[in-house]
Ligand SMILES: O=C(O)[C@@H](CO)OP(=O)(O)O
Ligand SMILES: [Mn+2]
């Protein structure tokens with residue numbers, strides 16, 4: 219084996235820097251503003267390229283921003299996977315959503331019994347968790363079945379779209395209802411409450427009480443509800459539109475959840491199901507796409523098969539991997555990298571780093587990075603571990619605050635952590651592949667409709683850096699191809715481990 223081959227063979231590290239996107243230096247580019255000597259050195263001294271992490275290249279609708287779910291799924295699967303947003307859009311375009319037998323059955327029954335239909339979901343066009351226009355099809359189906367009482371329980375965003383834009387989307391909801399000839403906004407609440415995924419049930423309960431029992435501040439218009447929010451769209455307080463009348467969920471009503479992404483709506487869905495059951499009510503429930511709820515909710519669109527990815531190949535080859543991330547991204551290096559498969563294979567170890575108390579990302583942009591890094595360094599030092607898969611969450615999670623100085627600090631903390639990980643990799647003779655899963659911190663403003671630049675903490679369509687650091691000296695350093703996507707990560711990792719890409723993978727090894 220030549221020096222160069224040896225430098226790219228054997229045990230290694232797959233390091234995902236969450237939200238590490240690439241864009242030219244600008245005064246809203248937190249990564250460029252931050253002092254990041256390690257990352258700068260990485261992309262200049264070692265084989266590196268830019269990988270597509272958004273739109274069609276990963277299985278999303280063309281032009282839509284990447285996200286952590288599809289990013290980690292494609293990193294693991296080694297192929298683009300038609301994501302739920304795309305599958306829903308296809309079902310809308312070919313007419314199979316509004317004529318879906320499950321939907322027809324529920325709507326026919328609702329109309330016949332004079333019960334109400336409740337539509338619950340995020341109202342924005344961020345395309346990460348939901349698209350407000352999907353409501354249009356559901357409302358049209360309700361109208362076609364002559365369901366007369368249709369209540370929309372709107373969740374406001376301010377995270378995947380610019381904060382302060384909720385009025386625009388709520389007006390769009392009203393227009394969709396008017397066009398369909400049925401439906402009214404009954405309640406409004408921010409995603410901070412309705413889409414908590416960290417187990418803060420006190421937040422979830424506010425959304426449950428609002429939707430199930432109509433408990434919230436009485437307002438006479440959506441504008442009044444929006445005006446009452448002191449903490450922006452994300453934290454819009456629970457509001458009941460008095461004009462909506464009694465929109466509580468009664469026994470026998472129908473509920474359709476219209477978020478297509480499960481992770482942030484499932485806690486609410488579980489809590490609502492349990493709350494209704496505890497109060498002797500049962501509802502016919504459907505979800506737009508498949509959810510990972512405790513009780514199964516029949517879905518209108520099924521998930522794409524994501525099997526045959528890295529986890530299956532590692533398992534078949536008997537290669538041991540350790541997965542490490544803090545709570546915010548733990549599922550991403552386990553469940554999502556494994557193709558939304560909850561099976562823990564015998565050659566896998568999962569390390570979930572948790573902090574104390576509620577995180578404050580602006581006050582503590584470091585989050586629990588020191589402990590994540592320590593766990594990664596420890597796993598790197600183990601001779602029985604073939605592959606360490608870790609996610610450093612800070613750039614994305616702090617980026618979501620839209621707070622530029624905190625995000626700059628998060629980038630600098632990540633840089634220092636990567637430095638420590640590289641040193642450990644060198645000491646133990648491991649190669650390292652570092653990659654972003656989607657862009658975020660490289661663009662911290664967005665132009666509002668009035669032309670002004672507003673703080674923006676959401677994801678982007680930018681490509682992500684991908685770097686391969688050899689285990690030793692590699693001369694000459696190989697040049698990575700230019701046209702690369704996240705689907706090439708798993709084949710490259712398997713190649714570095716001395717194995718062929720899996721037969722289900724369409725990505726290719728980059729070396
Ligand atoms: O926080 C989330 O839910 C999304 C943005 O809405 O980000 P990510 O895809 O990184 O999880
Ligand atoms: Mn991410």
Ligand SMILES: [Mn+2]
Pocket residue numbers: 237286614615618658677
């Ligand atoms: Mn994110």
